[in-house]
Amino acid sequence: MTRVAITGLGIVSPAGLDADSTWQTLLKGTSTARRDEQLAGLPVDISCQVPDFDARRLVGSSAWRLDRFTAMGLLAAREALADARLDPRDWEPLRVGVVIGSGTASMERYGREFAKLADDRPLDISPLAIPRSVPNMSAAEIGLDTGARGPNFTVSTACASGATAIGVARDLLRAGTCDIVLAGGAESVRHPIPAACFHRMGALSQRTDDPARASRPFDSARDGFVLSEGAAVLVLERSDHARARSLRPRAHLAGYAATCDAHHYAAPHPQGRGAAEALLAALADAALEPADIGHVNAHGTATSLNDLAEARALNTVFAAPPPVTSLKGAIGHAIGAAGAIEAAVTVLTLQHGLIPPTANHEDTALDIDLDVVAKAPRTTHATAAISTSYGFGGQNAALVLTTC
Amino acid sequence: MATTLDTITQVLTETFPIDAADITPERTFDDLGLDSLALLEMGLAVQESTGITLNDTELPKTVGQLVTLLDAAQATTAQADTAPVGPALAATDNTA
Structure with missing residues (x-):
């Protein structure tokens, strides 16, 4: 069977504008959440924000027509390509695909244009409102920018979108459709519409008086997630294709599985049934046993329901779950980008032998039986790790990453 | 006082990846x-x-054509607040 190498990665996150700065910030184990002027006046007015994201400066000539999530995805894709030492002039363009996950679309654009309708100004609607806002545009703009002309599409599985995109990209490689796929997620939900909606669902932390301590994955005092934004793109490549370029992969994507809870439209199955099934199926896909896994980069949203169900799923699969971390304590929940950022950071974890700590995790909840890495990075000799993502609608994805 | 060309240059350079030096009538x-x-x-x-x-x-x-149109519209506005001027103008009522 085709082995899938990860030969490059790029990250844009509240922890940094590239993979290295994101990694260094995550190792500090502090939160990036703060007050968000865009959310002023709302019951929850905090978020994690990508710092100094000046699309015009960072992305260049196409920035004028890109909404924020698309611009961040494009920046991450460029970093990933450079990291993989890929030059689009050298590749076979029809053999290069792009699969990007987005859980929503450009809320910022919809909000701006809907306001014009409400003001009875339909002719003031931007003629680019659709190409700027629709969720597929993040993948399309990466194709446009790089000349990748193979399969190009967006997947949407809510908060699992980024991980699902990586899994679907893997399928394109295994099926022999592509030699290379740029896969990841892009999202920005720092807007009053999602902020108000998630608040009404009871999903957001209400610790608005202390933003930096709001997102507390697996902690006894957790009370919801913090809105975030960002993007990450992995270069997935047929292992033989990477070898022919004499490129040493960062890691391999050894296994992937997706399941659906078929339980509730928003809440996870209370026992983490679908999550456990995804974990087991991904392990089987990788031909690994639970004991082979040395680390789990958890979904860990810091909502009451997710973290409990996730802990139960891990305890169903593992006799003793390996060390777990959740990046959402540090960078909040970037919805469709989260799974991609977490997969990329899991690759870095395997490479550096360091597990970033879960920011704000001080006291593991009594009903959560997990070894949560907190306070400081922990050394690991893991050669295999799992990155998990679970979305509203009960859509689950698990990625098994290995060092070789 | 800024000329109409200055205004157009500002709009174009702020909205699009265009250098001011490239903008001529x-x-x-x-x-x-x-x-x-x-x-x-x-x-x-x-x-x-x-x-x-x-x-x-x-x-x-x-x-240059845009400069002419905007100048004509401004002149019309200065004379009267009503009728549109020029084939490509519709005063400020975008439903016209």
Whole structure:
């Protein structure tokens, strides 16, 4: 069977504008959440924000027509390509695909244009409102920018979108459709519409008086997630294709599985049934046993329901779950980008032998039986790790990453 | 006092990846890299900056033509607050 190498990665996150700065910030184990002027006046007015994201400066000539999530995805894709030492002039363009996950679309654009309708100004609607806002545009703009002309599409599985995109990209490689796929997620939900909606669902932390301590994955005092934004793109490549370029992969994507809870439209199955099934199926896909896994980069949203169900799923699969971390304590929940950022950071974890700590995790909840890495990075000799993502609608994805 | 060309230059450079040095009356918007949708977007940006609405179906082809249209609209506005002037203008009522 085709082995899938990860030969490059790029990250844009509240922890940094590239993979290295994101990694260094995550190792500090502090939160990036703060007050968000865009959310002023709302019951929850905090978020994690990508710092100094000046699309015009960072992305260049196409920035004028890109909404924020698309611009961040494009920046991450460029970093990933450079990291993989890929030059689009050298590749076979029809053999290069792009699969990007987005859980929503450009809320910022919809909000701006809907306001014009409400003001009875339909002719003031931007003629680019659709190409700027629709969720597929993040993948399309990466194709446009790089000349990748193979399969190009967006997947949407809510908060699992980024991980699902990586899994679907893997399928394109295994099926022999592509030699290379740029896969990841892009999202920005720092807007009053999602902020108000998630608040009404009871999903957001209400610790608005202390933003930096709001997102507390697996902690006894957790009370919801913090809105975030960002993007990450992995270069997935047929292992033989990477070898022919004499490129040493960062890691391999050894296994992937997706399941659906078929339980509730928003809440996870209370026992983490679908999550456990995804974990087991991904392990089987990788031909690994639970004991082979040395680390789990958890979904860990810091909502009451997710973290409990996730802990139960891990305890169903593992006799003793390996060390777990959740990046959402540090960078909040970037919805469709989260799974991609977490997969990329899991690759870095395997490479550096360091597990970033879960920011704000001080006291593991009594009903959560997990070894949560907190306070400081922990050394690991893991050669295999799992990155998990679970979305509203009960859509689950698990990625098994290995060092070789 | 800023000229109409100054205003257009400011709108174009703030909205699009265009250098001010490239903006001259002779240049077509096509030369400047604006496709048909971008040209409509430019019309909205001009409207936001000047309050003058361009007619979507008769947008000017060159920077100089846009200067002429905007100057004519401003002159008309100065004379009377009502009738639109020029084939590509519809005063500030974009429903015209």
